Amino acid sequence: MSRAFNFSAGPATLPEPVLLQAQSELLEWNNAGASIVELSHRGPEFIQVAAEAERDLRALMAIPDDYAVLFLQGGATAQQALIALNFANPGQAVDYVVTGHWGKTALKQVKPYVSANVAANGEAGGFRDIPARADWNLSKDVAYVHYTANETIHGVEFRDIPDVGDVPLVADFSSSIAAEPIDVSKFGVIYAGAQKNLGPVGVSVVIVRRDLLERAGQPRADIFDYRSHVKGESMLNTPPTWNWYLAGLVFKWMLAEGGVEEFAQRNARKAGLLYDVIDNSGGYYRNEVAVAARSRMNVPFFLKDEALDKPFLKEAEAAGLISLKGHRALGGMRASIYNAMPEAGVQALASFMRDFQQRHG
Amino acid sequence: MSRAFNFSAGPATLPEPVLLQAQSELLEWNNAGASIVELSHRGPEFIQVAAEAERDLRALMAIPDDYAVLFLQGGATAQQALIALNFANPGQAVDYVVTGHWGKTALKQVKPYVSANVAANGEAGGFRDIPARADWNLSKDVAYVHYTANETIHGVEFRDIPDVGDVPLVADFSSSIAAEPIDVSKFGVIYAGAQKNLGPVGVSVVIVRRDLLERAGQPRADIFDYRSHVKGESMLNTPPTWNWYLAGLVFKWMLAEGGVEEFAQRNARKAGLLYDVIDNSGGYYRNEVAVAARSRMNVPFFLKDEALDKPFLKEAEAAGLISLKGHRALGGMRASIYNAMPEAGVQALASFMRDFQQRHG
Incomplete structure (x- = not known):
């Protein structure tokens, strides 16, 4: 067949102009003598690609300067574990609002590390609705409140940003990031695997309010430390350059549209x-x-x-x-x-x- | 310019026939109606790509059946942390042989988790040689001995597999995997970021002797558990499909050559x-x-x-x-x-x- 309309939940369809550009550049990027897949992440070509991708995502989502933007490997699931390691201090509890499969996954990742309260859970109703905010049982002095903005499997989406007071709100936006304007300043952390609403598989976006990076968190390897990734500009180790580049092309396409x-x-x-x-x-x-x-x-x-x-x-x-x-x-x-x-x-x-x-x- | 000879240390040059094939398939893979970047990792097309890549890597490196092969995100650095979490039990020490920058990085990743002995260290000599095996100070009852087969920055390479007795040998082969025949059965774990000697950035290969997966290891998130990745056939969460696919094309090219x-x-x-x-x-x-x-x-x-x-x-x-x-x-x-x-x-x-x-x- 020729190209079909592809309703895959992720990896998902990409804009055809983006694929055409990536195709035309796959043997050689911008007169550099090599493909972007082959060029050093420390070289001027990829540094430019990376910087433009961050700049364009900041423009697209109106991300304030007091938020860091990371492009990381590991998918949203790895970020789910890292969030507890980076933002919950030893002994500090966290609150989770579970409205589908991915909320359950997020909760599962943090259980080895923190005491996690389930503040609300839609499972009894088959995850067919979002528990009313008034019924949430939020705890005191938790490190953060986590929820899933859109549940890919159950097809349940928050239409508003829940108010949780001064506790940092952490949200999995894997399947609805950049689908509409949101007020990033209401969040402590927004994270997303890019392979759904941003297109490219193999790279995740993490948007972190910078003051949260001052939290001690828990003992962890340097590679699991968001502070190190921020300092290393998401190049603490070799990043998934081609995937990052492809995300950048999608951001440019979205801005142009x-x-x-x-x-x-x-x-x-x-x-x-x-x-x-x-x-x-x-x-x-x-x-x-x-x-x-x-x-x-x-x-x-x-x-x-x-x-x-x-x-x-x-x-x-x-x-x-x-x-x-x-x-x-x-x-x-x-x-x-x-x-x-x-x-x-x-x-x-x-x-x-x-x-x-x-x-x- | 046209395509140059690219001596980048990684991401590194790819075989031109591989890039040409990836280019020709970037809009539509194999009559599937979509690019391999856009197809579900759970669909028959990618399942086939993934299975062929594993089969071809097993053939290429003569990997015995009692070893699992994983294709993961995170780069070699993330594996360095995961190795301690998965294979060292609480309180169990580990031995590290440091022959350059990447050996130091490996050691740095595990320090928050385990007591790590430096059994040998070439740093005093500027990492210009490999300390003689007879001078290594190996410990008793350690979980494993780790070394770096080839140091990309210092240009120092082990020409033989060191004998460490019955202790599992764990080796970072990021920059020399599949460069020559090796006896995989001498190792407990071989891991490698693929972006050097295997070509594609954004995916890592981990080859694990299956009996080591029975070790309890340390408290860790499910996404950091190699057992879960083995059970999930490297698709515990969405894998970097395109990178995995590209690695598969490189394996086929290497076999054909x-x-x-x-x-x-x-x-x-x-x-x-x-x-x-x-x-x-x-x-x-x-x-x-x-x-x-x-x-x-x-x-x-x-x-x-x-x-x-x-x-x-x-x-x-x-x-x-x-x-x-x-x-x-x-x-x-x-x-x-x-x-x-x-x-x-x-x-x-x-x-x-x-x-x-x-x-x-």
């Missing part, structure tokens, strides 16, 4: 289209998430007749719509519609869904 | 050429490493007249020979000549060095 304000509008329209098809299908398609908590990034849905799951996936693929199979934890379908998914792709999926229902209704 | 036996011969010829030019320059060029410990991967050298360093680099670049500047810790020059550096590149550098001496002698 109109920035996060523009993507917020596109994302609202895209999600609206799919939820409309689902809600107007008379129960043929079903999304089980409370309307106010529905994700704009990941739309899980089920066919009323499970026997049609396979034909649905097969016919979708034939129509150039791929990676729609739901996560094995839930089954059914899932359409991930991050920034790089064009509106045309979502329109094609919406049409296909209506058409499939007519043919198999 | 004749495997590690062939590269051992090429590498010996390449290093021989450069050391010959240096040794026959009447002191115009100088390599300070003891002959028996000279690296076949990284050839550091100094010009007698430091004032000629800048003209040397400038003229070399004009001749299509780039990234020859030595590490800031040592100054001078350094030619990194890993597997992917063609013999023609080293011949061109040798000619240039002789010619430069004639013109500026």
Whole structure:
């Protein structure tokens, strides 16, 4: 086939202009005599690429100067462990708000290191809603409060930044970073694996309020110390240069398209289209998430007749719509519609869904 | 310029056929409708890529079945910390043999976790030789003995596997993995950042004797637990898929070229050429490493007249020979000549060095 509309939850679709540029530069970057994959991270070429990526991400997300920006390996899961090691002092407890699979994963990573309270947990309700802020049981004197801005598997998204007072708010934004304007100053730490909403796999973004770096944290290797990474400008050891470079191309593309304000509008329209098809299908398609908590990034849905799951996936693929199979934890379908998914792709999926229902209704 | 001969120490030059294939597949992999960068790591396409990469690396290095092979993020430095966390029980000491900068880094990573003895240390001699095995002060009942097979900055390489009895031998092979046949069964753990001798940046290879995975180790997050990575087949979280894919292409290229036996011969010829030019320059060029410990991967050298360093680099670049500047810790020059550096590149550098001496002698 030629390029399809790819609804994968991550690694996920990248903007075609970004792939075309990366392709044209893969043998030689900018007259440097070598590919960016081959050039030293300490050389002038990559230093420029890295600096531009940080500058562009700062512009895109309006990141204040009192926040450091890191580009690291290890994925969001490694950051989940490092956050406890860096920001919780020995004996200091932490609060976790769990609204899906990734919140549970985050909690699991810190348990060997800290006493972790579960301040709220949506599991009893199958993670189909976000527990009301008024019902959260926040603790006193914790190092931070952690939550997951968007749950990729369960399709549950915070629409507002929760108010936790003066305690630093730490948020996993892996699947919704830069999907809309957010006030970074409300956070202590924002972290994200880039392979969902920013596109490139193999690099994570960590945005840290600088005063938190003064915390002693817990005994840890230098390579697990965010202070060292800040001092080393994310080059404490060899960074994933190509992935960082690719992220930089995505940032430039997003800025050129109109920035996060523009993507917020596109994302609202895209999600609206799919939820409309689902809600107007008379129960043929079903999304089980409370309307106010529905994700704009990941739309899980089920066919009323499970026997049609396979034909649905097969016919979708034939129509150039791929990676729609739901996560094995839930089954059914899932359409991930991050920034790089064009509106045309979502329109094609919406049409296909209506058409499939007519043919198999 | 067009593609130059790139002597960067890592990220380093890649085989041109590998880059050409990656380029041709960057928009769409194998009729999948999307780039390999965009496809789910859980999908059939990447599962195939990952399995082939492991199979090919096992064939290339003749890795026995009782060793697990992991493809991880974090670089060699993160593995240095994880090795102590996974293989040293609380209270158990470890032995380190330090023969250069990277041995020191390895030692630094484990100090927060374990009592680390320095069994041998070449620093007093400026890391210009490897301390004789007979002079090593190995401890009893340590968890493992760690050494660095090749020191990228100091250009010092072990030519034999040191005998440490029954204690598991852990080796950083970042800059010489797959450069020649080695007997993997002599090791407890071999690890390597791939961006030097295997080519692709952003992925590390860890080869672990399976019985060591039964050790309790120390309290650690699940994401820092090699057992979990083995169980999850290196996909405990989203792996750096594109980097892993690129490593796989390099493995296939190496096998097609004749495997590690062939590269051992090429590498010996390449290093021989450069050391010959240096040794026959009447002191115009100088390599300070003891002959028996000279690296076949990284050839550091100094010009007698430091004032000629800048003209040397400038003229070399004009001749299509780039990234020859030595590490800031040592100054001078350094030619990194890993597997992917063609013999023609080293011949061109040798000619240039002789010619430069004639013109500026």
